[in-house]
Amino acid sequence: MTVRLTVAQALVRFLEAQHVERDGVENAFFAGCWGIFGHGNVAGVGQALLEREVADEPSHLRYLQGRNEQAMVHAAVAYARQRDRLAAMAVTASVGPGATNMVTGAALATINRLPVLLLPGDTFATKVANPVLQELEDPANGDISVNDAFRPVSAYFDRVHRPEQLAPALLHAMRVLTDPAATGAVTLALPQDVQAEAWDWPEELFARRVWHIARPVPEPAALDRAVAAIRSARRPLIVAGGGVTYSRANDALREFAEAAGIPVAETQAGKGALAYDHPRSVGAIGATGTTAANALAAEADLVIGVGTRYSDFTTASRTVFAADDVRFVNLNVSAFDSHKLSATSLVADAREGLRALTALLEGWAVDSAYTARATQLAGEWDAIVQAAYDRSNEPLPAQSQVIGAVNELSDPRDIVLCAAGSMPGDLHKLWRTRDRKGYHVEYGFSCMGYEIAGGLGVKLAALDESDSRDVFVMVGDGSYLMMNTELVTAVAEGVKIIVVLVQNHGFASIGALSESLGSQRFGTQYRYRTETGLDGDRLPVDLAANAASLGADVLSATSIEDFRTAVLKAKQSTRTTVIHVETDPLVPAPDSPAWWDVPVAEVSALDSTRQARTSYEDHKTHQRSHLAPTDNDKDHP
Ligand SMILES: Cc1ncc(C[n+]2csc(CCOP(=O)(O)OP(=O)(O)O)c2C)c(N)n1
Ligand SMILES: [Mg+2]
Numbered sequence: 001m002t003v004r005l006t007v008a009q010a011l012v013r014f015l016e017a018q019h020v021e022r023d024g025v026e027n028a029f030f031a032g033c034w035g036i037f038g039h040g041n042v043a044g045v046g047q048a049l050l051e052r053e054v055a056d057e058p059s060h061l062r063y064l065q066g067r068n069e070q071a072m073v074h075a076a077v078a079y080a081r082q083r084d085r086l087a088a089m090a091v092t093a094s095v096g097p098g099a100t101n102m103v104t105g106a107a108l109a110t111i112n113r114l115p116v117l118l119l120p121g122d123t124f125a126t127k128v129a130n131p132v133l134q135e136l137e138d139p140a141n142g143d144i145s146v147n148d149a150f151r152p153v154s155a156y157f158d159r160v161h162r163p164e165q166l167a168p169a170l171l172h173a174m175r176v177l178t179d180p181a182a183t184g185a186v187t188l189a190l191p192q193d194v195q196a197e198a199w200d201w202p203e204e205l206f207a208r209r210v211w212h213i214a215r216p217v218p219e220p221a222a223l224d225r226a227v228a229a230i231r232s233a234r235r236p237l238i239v240a241g242g243g244v245t246y247s248r249a250n251d252a253l254r255e256f257a258e259a260a261g262i263p264v265a266e267t268q269a270g271k272g273a274l275a276y277d278h279p280r281s282v283g284a285i286g287a288t289g290t291t292a293a294n295a296l297a298a299e300a301d302l303v304i305g306v307g308t309r310y311s312d313f314t315t316a317s318r319t320v321f322a323a324d325d326v327r328f329v330n331l332n333v334s335a336f337d338s339h340k341l342s343a344t345s346l347v348a349d350a351r352e353g354l355r356a357l358t359a360l361l362e363g364w365a366v367d368s369a370y371t372a373r374a375t376q377l378a379g380e381w382d383a384i385v386q387a388a389y390d391r392s393n394e395p396l397p398a399q400s401q402v403i404g405a406v407n408e409l410s411d412p413r414d415i416v417l418c419a420a421g422s423m424p425g426d427l428h429k430l431w432r433t434r435d436r437k438g439y440h441v442e443y444g445f446s447c448m449g450y451e452i453a454g455g456l457g458v459k460l461a462a463l464d465e466s467d468s469r470d471v472f473v474m475v476g477d478g479s480y481l482m483m484n485t486e487l488v489t490a491v492a493e494g495v496k497i498i499v500v501l502v503q504n505h506g507f508a509s510i511g512a513l514s515e516s517l518g519s520q521r522f523g524t525q526y527r528y529r530t531e532t533g534l535d536g537d538r539l540p541v542d543l544a545a546n547a548a549s550l551g552a553d554v555l556s557a558t559s560i561e562d563f564r565t566a567v568l569k570a571k572q573s574t575r576t577t578v579i580h581v582e583t584d585p586l587v588p589a590p591d592s593p594a595w596w597d598v599p600v601a602e603v604s605a606l607d608s609t610r611q612a613r614t615s616y617e618d619h620k621t622h623q624r625s626h627l628a629p630t631d632n633d634k635d636h637p
Helices: 007-016 045-053 069-082 103-111 146-153 163-177 192-196 220-231 242-246 250-260 291-299 350-360 368-389 399-409 423-430 450-464 477-482 486-493 508-516 543-549 560-572 607-620
Strands: 002-006 018-022 025-028 030-035 062-065 088-093 116-122 156-159 185-191 198-202 209-212 236-240 264-266 281-284 302-306 327-332 344-347 415-418 439-441 471-476 498-503 553-557 577-582
Touching (some): 002 007, 007 018, 007 045, 007 163, 007 185, 007 192, 030 045, 030 069, 030 450, 045 062, 062 486, 069 088, 069 103, 069 116, 069 439, 069 450, 069 486, 103 116, 103 185, 116 146, 146 156, 146 185, 163 185, 163 198, 185 192, 220 327, 220 344, 220 350, 236 250, 242 250, 250 350, 264 291, 281 291, 281 368, 281 423, 291 368, 302 350, 327 350, 368 423, 399 423, 399 471, 399 560, 415 450, 423 439, 423 471, 450 471, 450 477, 450 486, 450 498, 477 498, 477 543, 498 543, 498 560, 543 553, 543 577, 553 560
Parallel strands (some): 018 209, 030 088, 088 116, 116 185, 156 185, 236 264, 236 302, 264 281, 415 439, 415 471, 471 498
Antiparallel strands (some): 002 198, 018 025
16 A cells, blocks of 8 residues: 655654654654745645644644754754653754754754754755755765765764655664664755655555664673672762763662762763762762862772763863772763773663662672762862852852852752853852753753753753743853844743843853963953954843843843842743843852863963963873773683
8 A cells, every 4th residue: 555645745744653662651752843944845844744734633743933943953952852862853944054054953962962853955856957046066076965064963864865765764764863872863854856756655654653762781791890890999989971861760870879889970961860969979070070079080990980971071181080090880872982981881771781780789889988978078069059159249149149049949840951151060060950850951062052942942841741840041141142042932832931141241151261271361251342352341232122022021130139039930920031130250150170171372472371381281291091991801701
C-alpha cells in the first residue's frame, strides 16, 4: 500500500509518528515544529504543517511561530534539555539567511549534546532557473549551498535531493537524535522544489515507531578496572556533569556518594546533580568553582568524572587537578568523553554505571575524616554565599544580591536560566540548587541571546509536563540587546516567563576579564563616542521601555528592596514579566583563586599588558597535561 504525499507532507506525517521509550515510559518525541516561512519553505513544510493543523484529526505536532531562526533553535534545544532529551522539537526555515541563522543554534545543540531537528530550505535541486533568490553561487562547486555550513556543527547532516532519499534520511535522523552518545543537531536540508514534489510512499513509513533510548551497561572488565582505581584512592572527588541529569541518575549518584563518602562537585551542566545542602555536595568546580570543590580538586588522587566533557571551565584550563599522582576514572555514555584526561574509561549510562559501582564497592568507603573535611569546606563556602546574598552595596545593589533575592524568593522547584556574561559564573558559584532541574545554564556554547528564547523553551516543556514551576531568565543588558525577540513569542503564546534583566551598561564580564588581562576594559562599556574613543556618557538606551514595547509587563528596580517586591509581584502574575534592575558592574562575586587560560599578548607597548603577560606565564607553568596513563592494570591483570 502506498500513499501519495509531497515530501514535506510525508516528513510531517513521519515526525508525528515517532515515539521514544525509556524505563518503560513512552511519549511522542516531537513536541512541535518552530518555523519562520519564506519562499524556501512556505509552500513545502509550511503547507504540510497547515494541512495537519486543519485536518479532521489535528496534529499533536503544533506549529510555533518564532521571530528569529537562531532563537527558535535556542527554544527547541532548551525544551529538549528540560525534557532530559526524551522529547525534542523541529525547526523549519527558509532558504538562505533563514537557514544560516540556525547555524549558531546548531553548534549550540551539538556542543551541549542536545537533540534538535533542523529543516533548512535549500536551493532548487532541478536548477532550472537558478540562481534562486538568496542562492550562494560557487564558481568551482556546483553542489554547494549555504547549508553546507551546517555540516561541521551537526551530529548528522543530509540533503534530500530526491523523494526516495527522505525515508533513509529520516531514519538516520531519529537514530542520532535518540542516541545518548551521538545526539546533537540533526540537519536535513530540503531543496524547495523537492519539498513540494509528490511521491507514492509505502504506508509503513508512517507507522507508529518507538525508539528505545538506551541505557548501556558497563562492560564487566572495565567495571573491575574502575572499582580497583576507586578502592586504591584516598582522596577521590566526583565531578558530576550534565550526563547525570539526562540519565536521571541523581538518586544513584547520591546513593554512591553517601555509601562511599565521596564528595561531589558539579560542572555547569551538572549543577543540581545533588541538592546544594546535601552533606556530600561541595558545589561548583573549576574556573567558576567554590573554594571547597577547588581545594578538594587540588588534593584529589582520583577524579571520578560522571557525564562530563571536561571543558576548560571545569578543569580551570587543566590547573584545578593539581596533585602529582592524580588519575581519572570517567563514567560516560560516550567513549569520546570517557577517555579524556587519560582516564580509566567506563562507557555506560550514568545511572547504570553508578549503580554497578555502588554494588561492587559495598562496604568500602573513604576515610571518614576526609568526608568530614569536605563537608566542613562546603559549609565554609556556604557562609561566603550567604554573605554575598546579604551584601548591602550602595547606591546600586551588587549582582550577588540580585541572585540571592531570586534564590530566596523563588520556589524550590523554580528554574533559573542563563547563558552568557558575568551571571553564569556567579550563578555557578552562588546559586543554591534545590531541585535536579532547578538550574539551567547553557555553558557549552555560552551563547549570548540564548536566555529569553531558552526560557520560553523550558517553560513550554514544563507546561507539557503539567508542571507550573516558574522560569527565571537571568539576562544581562548585552545579551538582551543581542536577542530579545522571543519575548514577543512568549506574549503571543500566553506563556509566562520571568525575565530578570540586569542593567550594568555593557559587557561587565568581558570588562573584568579585559582588565585582568591588561586590556583596560577596552570596548566593553556602552558609551557615546568622543574624540578619544567610546568613553563618553552612558547611552540613553531604555531597555525597560523596549521590553514594554514588545508586550511584556515591566517592573523596574534600582534598590534591592524594590527588586524583592518586583520578584514577588512577578511570581504572582500570570503574564510574562521583565524585571529591569540596575546593578553595580564593579562589585565582583566571591570566588576561589582558580584560573582560566586566555592568552595575553607576548609583546606590547602597554605596561598593563606586559604585567598581565608576566602573570599569564606564571600561571602557564601550573598547567597539567594529564597524559599519564592509568596504571591499575598491573593490579588487575
Ligand atoms: C554570541 C556571543 N558573542 C560574544 C560572546 C562573548 N561574551 C561573553 S559575555 C559577553 C558580555 C555579556 O554582556 P551582558 O549580557 O551585559 O552581561 P554582563 O557581562 O554585563 O554580565 C560577551 C561579549 C558570547 N558569549 N556570545
Ligand atoms: Mg551587562
